[in-house]
Amino acid sequence: MSDCPAEKINKLQADFMKINFSIRYHDGSANFNGLNMYYGADSFGGMSEVVALTTHAIVNNEILKQTPSTKGFSLDFKESHEGSFIQKFVLEFTSSDAISVINYLSVEGFMELLNFHISSPLGLNPKITIDAAKRWFRSYMEDSEELLDRLARPLERIHHPVSGQGYQVTLRKSRTPILSFSESTLDYLTGKEVSDRSEELIVAVSRFNARTGTGRFIENEDADSVSFSPPKAGIPQRSKRLLANSLRALVDDQFLPVRAEIRRVLSRDGRTKHYLVQGIYEI
Known part of the structure; x- marks a missing residue:
């Protein structure tokens, strides 16, 4: 029926x-x-x-x-x-x-x-x-x-x-x-323009792929995430551990920041599209 x-x-x-x-x-x-x-x-x-x-x-x-x-x-x-x-x-x-x-x-x-x-x-x-x-x-x-x-x-x-x-x-x-x-x-x-200026940010990691060295940073728990990619030489193991630890902390609802040296990739209207990582350091 x-x-x-x-x-x-x-x-x-x-x-x-x-x-x-x-x-x-x-x-x-x-x-x-x-x-x-x-x-x-x-x-x-x-x-x-x-x-x-x-x-x-x-x-x-x-x-x-x-x-x-x-x-x-x-x-x-x-x-x-x-x-x-x-x-x-x-x-x-x-x-x-x-x-x-x-x-x-x-x-x-x-x-x-x-x-x-x-x-x-x-x-x-x-x-x-x-x-x-x-x-x-x-x-x-x-x-x-x-x-x-x-x-x-x-x-x-x-x-x-x-x-x-x-x-x-x-x-x-x-x-x-x-x-x-x-x-x-x-x-x-x-549209994109790579900034010539390096700067340091205090950020936490919301995404990280240890194989590729790519991921996403956030500047606070409510901020939009921004993607990042590693330098051509790759990310050292110590830096990978810092990024992975920050990600694990965020999964457990803890904000564990790192100090990231980056260059910005900007859109034509000046918004940040991407970070090119130069170095990752412990705070």
């Missing part, structure tokens, strides 16, 4: 494993007057790559070089929309491993991780607030900084209708806007 309780439960579980998105191209610095096919195709290809690579990294703890190698989920077109150009697509988790991760995170937790990795390179700095997502990010996404680097090119592709036609692009979950891609986000993504 169609109203069988077991069938209703199975349908609810199936719906829980699907996330409906849409990408909308609309007025920006110019009024919408049709989407150029080349710009639109490149932009949507970039969006597909960003969502697929980030989802794969979240559920499989692996950074891929090729998007078709993703596993555990599918990413498919839905029906198109009349009027201002809106394209719907659906992310469906299909493997038992991926479903297990989403059951642990919740859809809301997954969306926080997805939004963090898409938004951070654009200078938007969303917070990860759900406990399960925080734990997953700290414990299983140690290659997060590598993922952010990998997303730079497809994020630039998403902006093609922005640079080419003056439009704005909005990613939505169902009907709820998640983030918009605009001239300001493109400017932040593509």
Whole structure:
């Protein structure tokens, strides 16, 4: 029977494993007057790559070089929309491993991780607030900084209708806007200037990958984190221990700072995008 309780439960579980998105191209610095096919195709290809690579990294703890190698989920077109150009697509988790991760995170937790990795390179700095997502990010996404680097090119592709036609692009979950891609986000993504001046900061570590020497610093417990990378010669073992100790303390809700000698990588509007580490010292 169609109203069988077991069938209703199975349908609810199936719906829980699907996330409906849409990408909308609309007025920006110019009024919408049709989407150029080349710009639109490149932009949507970039969006597909960003969502697929980030989802794969979240559920499989692996950074891929090729998007078709993703596993555990599918990413498919839905029906198109009349009027201002809106394209719907659906992310469906299909493997038992991926479903297990989403059951642990919740859809809301997954969306926080997805939004963090898409938004951070654009200078938007969303917070990860759900406990399960925080734990997953700290414990299983140690290659997060590598993922952010990998997303730079497809994020630039998403902006093609922005640079080419003056439009704005909005990613939505169902009907709820998640983030918009605009001239300001493109400017932040593509513009950078490395400061010639070295300076010292008192910071704690909120992320650290001992293998790559990359991570994130915070200046206080409520501050936005900023990514850092090591010098070409790498980080000495003593410095790695200081960074790892600071991270462990933060996980235990203790703020254990280090003294970091850095150079700033700045956006065109003067915001700090990244730190180039010159040295790490005990306080």
